[in-house]
Amino acid sequence: MLEELKERVCAANLALVRQGLVVLTWGNASAIDRERGLVVIKPSGVPYDTMKPEDMVVVDLEGRVAEGRFRPSSDTPTHLALYKAFKSVGGVVHTHSIHATAWAQAARPIPNLGTTHADVFHTDVPVTDEIPDGRIREAYEEATGTSIIETFRRLGIDPGETPAALAVHHGPFAWGQTVEKAVEHAVTLEAVAEMAERTLTLNPVARMNPAMTEKHYSRKHGPSAYYGQLRPANGN
Amino acid sequence: MLEELKERVCAANLALVRQGLVVLTWGNASAIDRERGLVVIKPSGVPYDTMKPEDMVVVDLEGRVAEGRFRPSSDTPTHLALYKAFKSVGGVVHTHSIHATAWAQAARPIPNLGTTHADVFHTDVPVTDEIPDGRIREAYEEATGTSIIETFRRLGIDPGETPAALAVHHGPFAWGQTVEKAVEHAVTLEAVAEMAERTLTLNPVARMNPAMTEKHYSRKHGPSAYYGQLRPANGN
Amino acid sequence: MLEELKERVCAANLALVRQGLVVLTWGNASAIDRERGLVVIKPSGVPYDTMKPEDMVVVDLEGRVAEGRFRPSSDTPTHLALYKAFKSVGGVVHTHSIHATAWAQAARPIPNLGTTHADVFHTDVPVTDEIPDGRIREAYEEATGTSIIETFRRLGIDPGETPAALAVHHGPFAWGQTVEKAVEHAVTLEAVAEMAERTLTLNPVARMNPAMTEKHYSRKHGPSAYYGQLRPANGN
Amino acid sequence: MLEELKERVCAANLALVRQGLVVLTWGNASAIDRERGLVVIKPSGVPYDTMKPEDMVVVDLEGRVAEGRFRPSSDTPTHLALYKAFKSVGGVVHTHSIHATAWAQAARPIPNLGTTHADVFHTDVPVTDEIPDGRIREAYEEATGTSIIETFRRLGIDPGETPAALAVHHGPFAWGQTVEKAVEHAVTLEAVAEMAERTLTLNPVARMNPAMTEKHYSRKHGPSAYYGQLRPANGN
Numbered sequence: 001m002l003e004e005l006k007e008r009v010c011a012a013n014l015a016l017v018r019q020g021l022v023v024l025t026w027g028n029a030s031a032i033d034r035e036r037g038l039v040v041i042k043p044s045g046v047p048y049d050t051m052k053p054e055d056m057v058v059v060d061l062e063g064r065v066a067e068g069r070f071r072p073s074s075d076t077p078t079h080l081a082l083y084k085a086f087k088s089v090g091g092v093v094h095t096h097s098i099h100a101t102a103w104a105q106a107a108r109p110i111p112n113l114g115t116t117h118a119d120v121f122h123t124d125v126p127v128t129d130e131i132p133d134g135r136i137r138e139a140y141e142e143a144t145g146t147s148i149i150e151t152f153r154r155l156g157i158d159p160g161e162t163p164a165a166l167a168v169h170h171g172p173f174a175w176g177q178t179v180e181k182a183v184e185h186a187v188t189l190e191a192v193a194e195m196a197e198r199t200l201t202l203n204p205v206a207r208m209n210p211a212m213t214e215k216h217y218s219r220k221h222g223p224s225a226y227y228g229q230l231r232p233a234n235g236n
Numbered sequence: 237m238l239e240e241l242k243e244r245v246c247a248a249n250l251a252l253v254r255q256g257l258v259v260l261t262w263g264n265a266s267a268i269d270r271e272r273g274l275v276v277i278k279p280s281g282v283p284y285d286t287m288k289p290e291d292m293v294v295v296d297l298e299g300r301v302a303e304g305r306f307r308p309s310s311d312t313p314t315h316l317a318l319y320k321a322f323k324s325v326g327g328v329v330h331t332h333s334i335h336a337t338a339w340a341q342a343a344r345p346i347p348n349l350g351t352t353h354a355d356v357f358h359t360d361v362p363v364t365d366e367i368p369d370g371r372i373r374e375a376y377e378e379a380t381g382t383s384i385i386e387t388f389r390r391l392g393i394d395p396g397e398t399p400a401a402l403a404v405h406h407g408p409f410a411w412g413q414t415v416e417k418a419v420e421h422a423v424t425l426e427a428v429a430e431m432a433e434r435t436l437t438l439n440p441v442a443r444m445n446p447a448m449t450e451k452h453y454s455r456k457h458g459p460s461a462y463y464g465q466l467r468p469a470n471g472n
Numbered sequence: 473m474l475e476e477l478k479e480r481v482c483a484a485n486l487a488l489v490r491q492g493l494v495v496l497t498w499g500n501a502s503a504i505d506r507e508r509g510l511v512v513i514k515p516s517g518v519p520y521d522t523m524k525p526e527d528m529v530v531v532d533l534e535g536r537v538a539e540g541r542f543r544p545s546s547d548t549p550t551h552l553a554l555y556k557a558f559k560s561v562g563g564v565v566h567t568h569s570i571h572a573t574a575w576a577q578a579a580r581p582i583p584n585l586g587t588t589h590a591d592v593f594h595t596d597v598p599v600t601d602e603i604p605d606g607r608i609r610e611a612y613e614e615a616t617g618t619s620i621i622e623t624f625r626r627l628g629i630d631p632g633e634t635p636a637a638l639a640v641h642h643g644p645f646a647w648g649q650t651v652e653k654a655v656e657h658a659v660t661l662e663a664v665a666e667m668a669e670r671t672l673t674l675n676p677v678a679r680m681n682p683a684m685t686e687k688h689y690s691r692k693h694g695p696s697a698y699y700g701q702l703r704p705a706n707g708n
Numbered sequence: 709m710l711e712e713l714k715e716r717v718c719a720a721n722l723a724l725v726r727q728g729l730v731v732l733t734w735g736n737a738s739a740i741d742r743e744r745g746l747v748v749i750k751p752s753g754v755p756y757d758t759m760k761p762e763d764m765v766v767v768d769l770e771g772r773v774a775e776g777r778f779r780p781s782s783d784t785p786t787h788l789a790l791y792k793a794f795k796s797v798g799g800v801v802h803t804h805s806i807h808a809t810a811w812a813q814a815a816r817p818i819p820n821l822g823t824t825h826a827d828v829f830h831t832d833v834p835v836t837d838e839i840p841d842g843r844i845r846e847a848y849e850e851a852t853g854t855s856i857i858e859t860f861r862r863l864g865i866d867p868g869e870t871p872a873a874l875a876v877h878h879g880p881f882a883w884g885q886t887v888e889k890a891v892e893h894a895v896t897l898e899a900v901a902e903m904a905e906r907t908l909t910l911n912p913v914a915r916m917n918p919a920m921t922e923k924h925y926s927r928k929h930g931p932s933a934y935y936g937q938l939r940p941a942n943g944n
Contacts, residue, residue, distance in 0.1 A: 113641070259895060
């Protein structure tokens, strides 16, 4: 069942380790088959050095396991919330990569300070609002997904144009049309998180001019360059 | 004698190197056999690239060598003090990993600023009080262990819930129910030490809200999730 | 056609990855055959792990493809502008290496704070002026090259003596008599960018004395040491 | 001639690369045969990946080549000055390692902030005084050595107890009874340079208490522990 997608999701999880984004087992990647409404996700607690495609878990959009020997990642409800709200997303990645997590812990969005950022993210990468205590206590993982969705809605950011968010006090989530793109966006996010921290150390009022921001984003994502572009999930 | 434990302790010492926590030979891991009251620990001054299980040293809780061609690590008295005071601890790790050591040298506890920390450590990771000069001059290594124990008692921290400490001006110690868990906690400590330093650079008043702290800790350690949990050594 | 140069340009692109200057595919190297007026450059979007010399693209100085199955790097107009203005340059390298990019994003030149810098760069490594909005919208990549050339002219810096620049809000470009030298200069630039950031953290008014600056540069580049020296492109 | 010493010096140079202290070719190690008054040192400009013991150069204490196909490292006069002044030194290492070089560029000594430092260096690691312009212009490399020697004398530091120095605006030199010990001291220096920078970020007034400084140094270097100890070159 979904053998090819399992291979790709397994490869994406291993790519996160190879790219240095994962300490111990703190990361997970998933992909969705939109036609069947099924999500393939990393199992919980299987070590990376023996992880195989057949260990991946298949769940439906309500989180019921459709296939798999293992329990799915404990972050599964967050992934599912994102797939349900962001219709064009094909893959989701979560890590605790050091620099992006530091911004999440600082409760600050990552500002768009250069072309490395602007090539991939159209806006600052937002940080979610604090989750109310009541929602933390119940259905916390789903609440993490909901807080990302609400933050994008409130700020009017298109999740297809800025394919990542920082869950406050927690860490980064990134997504893309495919799970491979989601991994690329997670790698980019970690690099721009480090660059932005260092930039502000060197110049606390650094800021890129808007014309350059637009140029770089539209080079890769404008109407004349659909390559790699995610269509927005809704009109926000 | 204790062949299986020697293999695990040897593997744990090599894991510290592989995880990037050890510069030159500045690190050691040990494990205890509680029934026999014997501790297996890294020998002093044996290079990592030739270290074998049979090089490990077996000592009793008073530090007398029960087996082994080599002298035990010079930090053995610190390990023994921890085993004697923290009854549920099965493994102890000491390193001079860069970021955790910087916090120890700064004489500051590592604040609980995010879920990476809260998943493993229930409180800030404490830094020990200054050791009085007299105790530094005599039985210094044992005094390091005693200062950790007293700091946990004074702050009312359960060593089973926050399985690490910073020895002031010195470096981190981590422990766990097994030596493998102790290594995991040492790896986590180094990551959260780096994240916390970077977080405070970005936001000097960063702080996680208490509901989230509790949620993350209890996900992995609450009454309904005993997995990986250490029972406290005493009622503190 | 230009088989030997293709091998060297391919090797230079792979060296950028091995030296840790390239995240994902954010980098490119090129070399020029001055006699034929042809430039060999990395193709756009070919992954590094399968990149072969025959994948390199040959273009003339107006950017017309003379040979190659792939499209040339999107930064090709910047490379060509530099070859046209700086006559002694034989190779050009562009990366988004973390530390040099942070200085570019901060819109600050990298100050000449030590002998590591002075051995290779005779002056501070300049950052380009902001590119006017109109030029950003049209022929942006060429404008990046032009802005480097104009910045060197305005500051009176000899591009043969300081073989690198920071494109503001974007990232570093480095060059040399050969593409191998350009790679070396890009590696040096990243190291001195990190050293300078850390130096200013430790001492915000750090500065090397001028006699030492001259001594170190002239050891490797003075009239009595032509080794590795680029002749200036013009009298500036 | 001196075949065994050539092997050790070659291995030491390669160890500097493996330990991450050397960017490109910026580093060199040497060792002395005190009986014959001959020094074995790295050749200038031979790439590390093909470097062999027989490439090492043998020079006498006046810098005359006694054997070798290549020219000796351009830093040879600095090494020779140290061997002549510090009689117990058997090996010398110079690198441009990032963190130690940042302290040198900042013209600040590395403060003794923790046991990692105190285990190897008895005092702060000093930074040399500015070299007068006249001496920079002539015999600069020898002047670098002289400035280290004079700085130790002025501060009353025993080079056997603090086996490293920062050449101002330049970078670190480390030494030891053997070239292997000199490499270890260079590795330690880079680690404590990074730890000290991070410690002062977290606590600008951090300082270790003197009793702990003495305890840690004397554990490894006191009258009852000669292991690894260098005897001072003179009474300073």
